[in-house]
Amino acid sequence: MIRRHFLSLAASILLALGLTGTAQAEDGFIVVQSTTSTQNSGLFDHILPIFTDKTGIEVRVVAVGTGQAIKNAANGDGDVLFVHAKPAEEKFVAQGHGLARSDVMYNDFVIVGPPADPAGVAGMSDVVAALGKIAEAEAPFASRGDDSGTNKAELRLWGAAGIDVRAASGDWYRETGSGMGATLNTGTAMGAYIMTDRATWIAFGNKGDYKVAVEGDAKMFNQYGIILVNPEMHKNVKAELGQTFIDWVLSDEGQSAIAGYKVDGQQLFFPNAG
Amino acid sequence: MRDMTLDMPTPDCAIAPALLACEGLSFEAGGKRLIDNFTLAIHPGRRTLIMGPNGAGKSVLLRLMHGLITPTGGHVLWQGRPLDRAARHAQAMVFQRPVMLRRSVLANLKFALTVRGITGAARARQATEALDLARLGDMARRPARVLSGGEQQRLALARALVCQPRLLFLDEPTSSLDPASTRAIEDLINAAHARGVSIVMVTHDLGQARRMGDDVLFLQNGTLAEAGPLQDVLAAPKTAATRAWLEGRLYTAL
């Protein structure tokens, strides 16, 4: 009876090993390190099938904050980096982790707020002035606080407004340390203002009675860039497949696929390659 | 090698070499001396009983002789040599409360045989024979732990005997059984004895002692009070303590 037990154990080992093996059977895929905003907005679900149909290359997207995406790519864990934090991207290239960086598209950030509008910023388009009023009113503001592209952009704007949010952290300035979606969930629940990219906001399903309060400032443009991870530095990078993807995203076809993605009739991303 | 039997206190058995001998055997636990300097011999072909009041050290002595616990003084010799794996395999033990594996009746027997390296057709044949001998044949497929107390003890005895030991230890094997079950166990023990298995059994039951005893070791407070043929000890106890205990037993037996 004990022998039969061993046989079933042995069969289980084989089963488990067989199961782990299947994932790497094919090689026609690339890994793209990207951000939650592109994933959560549904952009990738729209454009990637078009690319895969054309080329047969499967695109596997790891969607994390821009900061983590850049670190992962710097470790060589990805073939293409597709994020939105231009200075950090340029540093990534300068350090030799990536080859050339190209602009792909932009969307814009907006500040959403509760209907009560405690800081009185609704309808403003001057973001620096709006942030000043929020700080003055000490109205709750939820920040991602996760070193993501959105977080970096937000901190730049606070800097431009001359406000030291670190001093107010834990008071009216609240860092969730989470992704955009989690921060929206938390922020709306606590009645805070939140800066978010427009794409994530439009696609977000838990808006409650929140509305866009501040929008339209050129300072809130959110530029996305794409970079091939340096195959000289990281041997396992699939340079050819990755470059094929980048070329397609920057081509007329890829650019019009991006422009063609709409939610509720609104275009979320505006291609601006080349 | 020195002949251990020369030192033995039972002169009528000194001619036959001892199967198992204890030399200055002592065992202490918790600062208490449970077995104090025992020198004795177990002779082949005999049924030796260990008797004495509760707490006298009977079970401890049995476990020392079987090698389940290590003496703190002196040693146990199996045919003149220290206890080893081969000696262990020539012995078997039945406990007061049978320990049944969570398996079928047949599987309990097969386990004991597998440990001895007996497998395949030989194992199946020997297991079936042992079951039939213990009149458990029709229960072979049943879970061992749903058997009655008497049936479990018969199975424990069958499992001990299936390994064909030369010496069988029994620790009050019938203390919780009714007369019919006790009879069945005694018959099995005597049948094994008739096939040449030597017996060492702890018992409280003077009736059982009279039915089954050849020799007796009488223990009192961790000391060996009496050792010799049962009839001699019963007829003429050497110590007052033995006499008192035996009389007490006799009266309660009446």
Add this chain to the structure above:
Amino acid sequence: MFSLTDILGEAFGLILTWDRNLSEIVMLSLRVTLSAVVISCLIGLPLGAVVGAFRFPGRGLVTVLLNTLMGLPPVVVGLVVYLMLSASGPLGVLQLLYTPGAMIIAQTILVTPIVAALTKQVVEDLHGEYAEQFASLGVGAFDRITALLWDARYSLLTVALAGFGRAVAEVGAVLIVGGNINHVTRVMTTTIALETSKGNLELALALGLLLLSIAVIVNAAVMALRASAVRAAYA
């Protein structure tokens, strides 16, 4: 704002419109979790049995270690496995990062201490009952371990179940090492996290209910098996 009927409606809707995408996610969840539990049992059962049945120097230390590792934070395990499997890590050549294999490794690290520590307890208790009989029969070390594991098999099913519960509900580690890649490493828990971050709370809760139902079915099946064993006095 949310009503239970909405969530239940969403959950039933999910099951009624059961599509390929959903079954892919459910199957991957089961595949990853069951593989991790099987491997954890292969390591944890013998390990726990040895610690439970034998006395050896350092046994107390091993026990403390196992009990401590039962509470390993999944995110920490995820990070460590990520650093190992990363292209810049020591095991990068295996190219396991962002595959179900990486998720199985992470969950195995989480579940093995649970299986080992609980097995140790079960086997220690059973060995207390069997030890003298084993010594009398002259059972060797290997036979002891296999016999104890076999005789404790129905209690050990519950142990495996505890491991299954930990693994199937786990999100922190598989998110980091799997990457939550659609059609490749997306499992039920990472989908729930994703839908929550998209603000689709009803869908996330409905998926949670589905996950719970699967766990209930697995638990009920194992308990039924165990109950039949108890009736046969095998447990």
